[in-house]
Amino acid sequence: MTTDGTKQLKCHAIPPGEVLVQKFTESRAPELDSLCSTVASRLNDDFRSQRNKRRRTTGFDNRASKTRFRNNNKKQKVGILNQAKSDESLEKNVNRAPPRHIRRKKELNKNLETGFCVSGDGTKRLRMHVWHAKRFTMTKRWGFHLPLGLHGSGKGSRALLKWIKNGTLVHDASYYNAVQLQGSQVMFFSYLFFLSVKPQIIICIFDYFLYHFSFNCCFVFLQDSLLSILSTIMSPFSSSDTENVLSGGVYSSSMLHHAGANSSRTIAPVIYMWRPVQQSTNAESVCDRTSELRQLWIWIHAAALTEGYNALKSVCESQGKVRCISLEGQFGTLEVMGSKASQLFQKILHPVSSTSEKSSFLKKCSSVEAVDEHTPCFGIAPLIVKDPRGLTNENTEFDQSCTDLWDAEKGLYCPLEESVLCMEKHHQRLVSFCLADTHSVVVNASTGIHSSRVCPIMLLRRNNLMDSVTRWTIVLPLSWVKAFWVPFVSLGARAIGLRERSWVACEAGIPNFPSEFPECDSYSSLMEAEAAAMDKEAALRPASVKPFSNPIPPPWNCVRLAFETSQICSNESDAVAELALSDNDTAIARSSRMLSGFLNTINGDRLPIFPHFSDKNTCLSKIMKDEKILDHDLNIDSFLGNRCRKVCFVRVILRTFKEGAIEDGAVICAPRLDDIKLWISGSNGKCELQVPQSSVSSYFVKRDSGKWEYQLPEDPAVVESNRWPIGFVTSGFVHGSHKPSAGGLCDAMLLGRLRHEQWSSVPLKQRKKEIYVLTRNLRSTAYRLAVATIFLEHHQEDFDYI
Structure with a gap:
């Protein structure tokens, strides 16, 4: 309301200090009466609740047990x-x-200091079993309940490949276990104690050798004992390891064998690392280190843990100076991979400030960015980090009582319980609102378990994936797995199971253990389990739609049949039987040294197979341009010598020439020169090379003994379309990949022969590093042209696995 053109200021009424309830209800009574009359008119004065809108209660449960109760x-x-x-x-x-x-x-829900929870049948559960069981399809493998993959029919590889290039993946690999080798130090000056020499003189002598020989002389006897054990059970193994490996800054990989002859069967690929040697000239610390142990860890997959531990224990018992201790249930391992793994580490891993000698690495790497910068490939970065579940403004100093991971036998501290952290966060929230008593103190609940706010971990920088995607392995106490897992997943990491993990390995060209290691017993056990599962599934189907069975595992012994394709006739079944190999007659080259040794045993210097050269000036592209490289005429009989020699397989990376998909277990065959010309010169790169539909199911035949063998075709039409097998695919294509690749194992001699034929048929400038091969899925009739790249021609070793 205005009088003179100016606005009056509105004065808000001040609410009364007291409200009389009776006067308030009397003033609102007419309004409530009108509202009640309106509702009554709409409901026809029927205020009963409608039956169709009543809530379900246990009153509708008319079971006999409920009534009786x-x-x-x-x-x-x-x-x-x-x-x-x-x-x-x-x-x-x-x-x-x-x-x-x-x-x-x-x-x-218990968080034990060590060990796994065990189900009724003795199967172990991971610490994140409940989390995985709600989101993944679980399976029993290697004595564990493990996440197989996301629910569904096994699809989702396209999204996974996008995630690893633009995000982070995390996998709980706590089924890996460490075996520790340790022994007492044998000091070369220990006889001085028997001569009643004063301790001050002993310390001075010890200090002198520490200063001049970097403390390595004190470990010379024990280190030699450990190196002799490693050279006995690991092949190949170089006793002259680099200084970084012996000092504990870098880990190394090798193949674990049974002790004895070189022909013993392989156990598994392993990773071994040495305990870092602390260099100090302090007299007191020197006296403490006289009782320190030289330790070595060997990480073994759960599929081969029992076999590997027994082999290591028997060798250590024969030595007598080295102890073999299983650290099963002590540590957990998390595999983190992806282009944004380092960014995720910066959010979760916060190293504590330290002036302690045992954490001297933190002086150089006080942040995760520095760790990423200073840690080389295959490097080890020991850190002591804060609890990732703790408060963001929490200033945690270094705890002198924090146990190093190498001293796991003394006991490792568990993280604080969730209830304690929740109580602290709630108290801090009340303080921020000025609602908490300033004199109140948050008391930790006593659980009888030693707890800590800091955790010792190890960061292992693994070999990079495709496109330089980083890959890390975090080693931490088993009780801390949940404390790190939840922050990883909450901050954007995507959890994967065994199936997705194999997709990543195939896309990166890294072998996956044990499915790509047929020389190990773990491979046979896995294949037997898969074959039994497929037979059980096929038995549930009617005979009209039951598919024919495929060989699982592939019959590796049938590749010898391709050695003498020109001499083998369709009626020479006895000759074919002689050419078949047993399982003990096959070997797989996992390093350039092993491949070179195989070529030397068969005088294969004329074969165009070139293991990786350490000399940078020598490369395959220069060798293939040599005009004299094919002057020797290859006669397959000159390399055989006798028909009882071993066949050496090498791992190859396969890519299709134009189109097609390569599945697991597909057979790799040797093409003819006419096949290659037809594919290259044909329209759209296609060639209709197929086997008859009737012979697909009889390509491999299962004998009464349970083993699969190659069935020699008798029909002339089938013989004309037949191509001899030289290997098998161990990891098929990953659907959704822009450059799909498959991994397989082929005979090295046959690959050299194919390359010799293909190079001889083209001019010098048209030679290629790759070798043309044919692939055929076991349930398909069509052959596909593919190019094979021998892995050991571009890398020194093939021990890295996932």
């Missing part, structure tokens, strides 16, 4: 039942164990 309760109330029976039932209810789901949840 209600009747018994009524009888107990009126005193009809016998008082003795009621007392007995009450006593039983008091002594009755909780339900299974409550007991299981309580057991799985």
Whole structure:
């Protein structure tokens, strides 16, 4: 309201200090009466709740057990039942164990210091079993309940490949276990104690050798014992390891064998690392280090842990100076891979400030960015980090009582319980709102378990994936797995199972253990389990739609049939039987040294197979341009010598020439020169080379012994379209990849022969590093042209695995 053209200031009424309820209700009564009359007119004065909108209750449950339970309760109330029976039932209810789901949840929520929870049949559960079981399809493998993959039919590889290039993947690999080799130091000056020399003189002598010989002389005897053990059970193994490996700054990989002859069967690929040697000239620390142990860790996959531990233990017992200790259930391992792994580490891993000698690495790497910069490939970065679940403004100093991972036998501290952290966060939230008592102190609940706010970890920088995508392995105490897993997943990392992990390995060209290591017993056990699962699934189908069975595992012994294709006739079944190999007659070259040794044993210097050269000036592109490289005429009989020699397989990377998909277990065949010309010169790069549909199911035949063998075709039409097998595919294409590649194993001699034929048929300038091969899926009739790249021609070793 205005009078003179100016606006009056509105004065807000001040609410009264007291409100009289009776006056308030009397003033609102007319309004409530009108509202009630309006509702009554709409409901026709029927205020009962509609039956279709009533909530479901247990009153609709008319099961007999529920009725009997209600009747018994009524009888107990009126005193009809016998008082003795009621007392007995009450006593039983008091002594009755909780339900299974409550007991299981309580057991799985425990965070023990060491060890895994075990199910009724003895199968171990990971610390994140409940988290995985809600989101993944679980499977029993290698004594563990492991996440196989996301729910569904096994698809989703396209999204996974995008995620690894633009995000981060994390996998709980706590099924890997470490075996520790250790022994007492043998000091060369220990005889001085028997000569009653003063301790000050001993310290001075010890200090002198520490200063001039970097403390390595004190470990010379024990180190030699450990090196002799490694040279016995690992092949290949170089006793002259680099200084970084012996000092504990870099880990190394090799193949673990049984002790004995070189022909012994391989156990598994392993990673071994040495305990870092601390260099100090302090007299007190020198006295403490006289009892220190020289330790070595060997990491073994769960599929070969029992076999590997027994082999190591038997060798150590024969030595007598070295102890072999299994650290199963002590450590957990998290595999982190992806283009944004380093960025995720910066959010989660916060190293603590330290002036301690044992964490001297933190002086140089006080942040994760510095760790990423200073840690080389195959490097080890020991860190002591804060609890990732703690408060963001929490200033945690270095705890002198924090146990190093190498001293796991003394016990490792567990993280604080979730209830304690929640109590602290709640208290801090109240303080921020000025609602908490400033004199109150948050008291930690005493659980009888030593807890800490810092955690010792190891960062292992693995070999990079495709397009320089980083790959890390975090080694930490097993009780801390959950404390790190939840922040990783909450901050954007995508959890993967065994199936997705194999896709990553195939895309990166890294072999996956044990599915790509047929020389190990773990491979045979895995294939037998897969074959039994497929047979069980096929048995559930009617005979009309039941598919024919494929060989699992592939019959590796049939590749010898391709050695003498020109001499083998369709009626020479005895000759074919002689050419078949047993499982003990095959070997797989995992390093350039092994491949060179195989070529030397068969005088294969004329074969165009070129292991990786350490000399940078010598490369395959220069050798293939040599005009004299093919002057020797290859005669396959000159390399055979006798038909009992071993066949050496090498790993190859396969890519299709134009189109097609290569599946697991596909057969790799040797093409003819006419096949290659037709594919290259044909329209759109296609060639209709197929086997008859009737011969697909009879390509491999299962004998009464249970082994699969190659079936020699008898029909002339089938013989014309037949191509001899030279290897098999161990990891098929990953659907959705822009450059799909498959991994396989082929005979080295046959690859050299194919390259010799293909190079001889083209001019010098048209030679290629790759070798043309044919691939055929076991349920398909069509051959596909592919190019094979020998891995050891471009890399020194093939021990890296995932």
